[in-house]
Amino acid sequence: MIIRINKMSEDPIYIQIREQIIAAIAQGVLRPGDSLPSVRSLANDLGVNLHTVNKAYAVLRDEGYLIMRGRSGAFVAEPLQESCAKASIAQEQLREKLRILVQEHKALGGSAQTFLSEAETQVAQVYGDPGIAGAKRNVSVLGLDEKGEMLKQERSSSGSLSGVSRLSDKFHSQEG
Template sequence: MILRIDQMSPNPVYLQIRDQIVAAIARGELLPADRLPSVRALASDLGINLHTVNKAYAVLRDEGYLLMRGRAGAVVADFKQLASPEKKAASAEKLGASLYQLALEHCAQGGTEEDFLKEAQAQADRVFADPGVAGAKRDVHVLGLDPKDGALRPERPGESANILGSDSAAPQGA
């Protein structure tokens, strides 16, 4: 998986990291027990402050996507097995609250219930039709590498990139 940071995005960098890791877990690019780069290594590779990566990892830990194993670093959690009934209920409540807020915004912009449901269905179809989410084979090859030296090249100016989930991505530790 390649992590891309868009410095021009209105979204904070830590949320960009969080969202991309969640998407990689959903697509099966990151599986339970996969190790992530250390906070320092990822921050260095992306050219950002280590506190930003630490915040992203902390949010992912608090949401149940990562386990922090001290000096061993961050690993992908098995949410289905590790989440308590309370954590699952909180996740469902968060989903409901997010959908409610989106419905309110859609309505405030003059949208109809029918249009909202069509768009929600289209986005659900988009996610669950993705072969990675549907459970197809794991694709771990990385695109965007320079074939000469293996260095990762950002796609656009102002964008940082990092390989995440690769065994050679970074040494583990804090």
């Protein structure tokens, strides 16, 4: 795992470290049980204060990505189980972060369609699902044709709208 620090970035260094470790876990570069470099070693390698690395590790521990084993160091934690109380907290944090992202996107003039399209693209990249990658698939999932025109909303056999259609409708009603 290679961590790169951009000292010109507006993001604090500990956040940059945090995000890159999370990305390594998501990509499978780091797996549950893998040990991370010691705080002192990583700080020395990156040329940053050891308190900066310590803060990144502490945040990752508090968020459930790492476990600390005394003098043994930091290790990648096992994924949260759905029945676990921490998983419920993680789900709520996800909702809050998504809500903030949606609000920021809308405040900058973005549409629900562009947000959903970009979100789907990012999910495909992180989860590696080629079945949902590609522009034609993205626009049809969002209820748009290749020109960006709304398709007729499809209803399931029970007569209810699909989850994406309901989500799209919800954003449209909030935009107006």
